[in-house]
Amino acid sequence: MNNVMKSGLKLSLASLFAVGMLGGCSSDEDSQAPQGSQSSSGVTAPAPSQPKVADVKPAEPVAMPKMEEAEKAVADKVEEVKQQAESEAAKAVASAKTGSMVYNTCVGCHGAGGEGGVGPKLAGQAKDDIVMKLGKYKAGEQVGPMTAMMQPIASGMSDEDITLVADYIATTFK
Structure with missing residues (x-):
């Protein structure tokens, strides 16, 4: 063989060897080979560093209401x-x-202006006197001839209602 042919053959063999090495690193056959096994090029892949699927514990479920x-x-x-x-x-x-709202229940007997009627006249009475009388009626005490009529009415009134109506009568019907 002549020198040209020998150098061409060497070049061809070197090229094939290089392609074989590169192809061996990325061929489908080697990429599917299990890790830790030897490829066709003789290179051993490193052993896996990740845990196996069986070693991984599932996350705790989140409690949802x-x-x-x-x-x-x-x-x-x-x-x-x-x-x-x-x-x-x-x-x-x-x-x-x-006080005027509370007095609306009184109008029928004591008049629109506190002038009296069935009940006594309230105009001109002091606030403290009205509070005292309504308090006695509410407590069930005998106050006068109209006690039987006034006790159920006064017992349904709150202390605030008594104060409001007494103030209204004392300031409105002088």
Whole structure:
């Protein structure tokens, strides 16, 4: 063989060897070979460093409240807010009550101007006297000939109502 052919053959063999090495590193056959095994090029892949699937524990489940519990919690909160609103509304109505509103139950017997009628005249009486008499009626004490009529009315009045109506009568019907 001549020198040209020999050098061409050497070059061809070197090229094939290089392609074989490169191809051996990335061929489908080697990429599917299990790790830690030897490839066709003679290179041993490193052993796996990741844990096996069997060694991995599943995450703890997150406890989620049941829908019924959540709905009950919401319903309870709605009821609580509703009761609070009703309580505050009742307080607002009570504080808006005036002596003239309380006196509306008295008009039938004591007159629109406190001038009297079936009941005695209230105009000109002092606030403290009215509070004292209504307090006695409320306590069930005998005050005068109209005690039987006044006890049920006074017993349905709060202390605030008594104060409001006595102030109204004393300042309005002088």
